[in-house]
Amino acid sequence: MTQMTKRALAASLKKLLSQKTLDKITVIDIAEDCEVNRQTFYYHFKDIYDLIDWIYTHEASKALNGNKTYETWQQGFLHIFEYIQSNRNFVLNTYHSVNREHLERYLHQETHALLIGVIEEKAAGRSVREDDKAFIAHFYKFAFVGLILDWIGRGMREEPLAIVKRLSVLIHGDFAGALERFESGAHPGGPRPPSG
DSSP: OHHHHHHHHHHHHHHHHTTSOGGGOOHHHHHHHHTOOHHHHHHHOSSHHHHHHHIIIIIGGGGSTTOOSTTTHHHHHHHHHHHHHHTHHHHHHHHTSTTTHHHHHHHHHHHHHHHHHHHHHHHTTSOOOHHHHHHHHHHHHHHHHHHHHHHHHTTSOSOHHHHHHHHHHHTTTHHHHHHHHHOTTTSTTSSOOOOO
């Protein structure tokens, strides 16, 4: 019942965001649209931003749908784009609000989950330290999230599939190459320093 109410409140917020901006929406608006009282809202959420956080962590996080392998990471990344497209008003209002960190935190969490799965798979059989694997995932995460935020900021005009295909061409073989350079068997403590 609790999850059902939370989902209903989330749906009301999304519906309202198709009519007005986030800063013009109140808890009373959401409660009235959902046909519950304000106490019901506050029983589940501290404020509207708590509801936004819940949407990103509980609903949007389903976007990856298990696509965290080297063969499927492109599909997982595409699903993140598709979630954003299908929730355009919600995402754009979050993006343009003072509480944009909810969107950015979601993107960082999802992208890191996708990348660390790929890196762990490609690291199998290699002696790469955990902090080096985390560093590689961290580096690519910022590049991926930067692409998504730039795409949102430009009005989501470019087709996500085209972006993912270009990204796939750009980083083809990079995960394995990075892990090889960090392999500690030949170079204890990390990669060999650049020569010259």
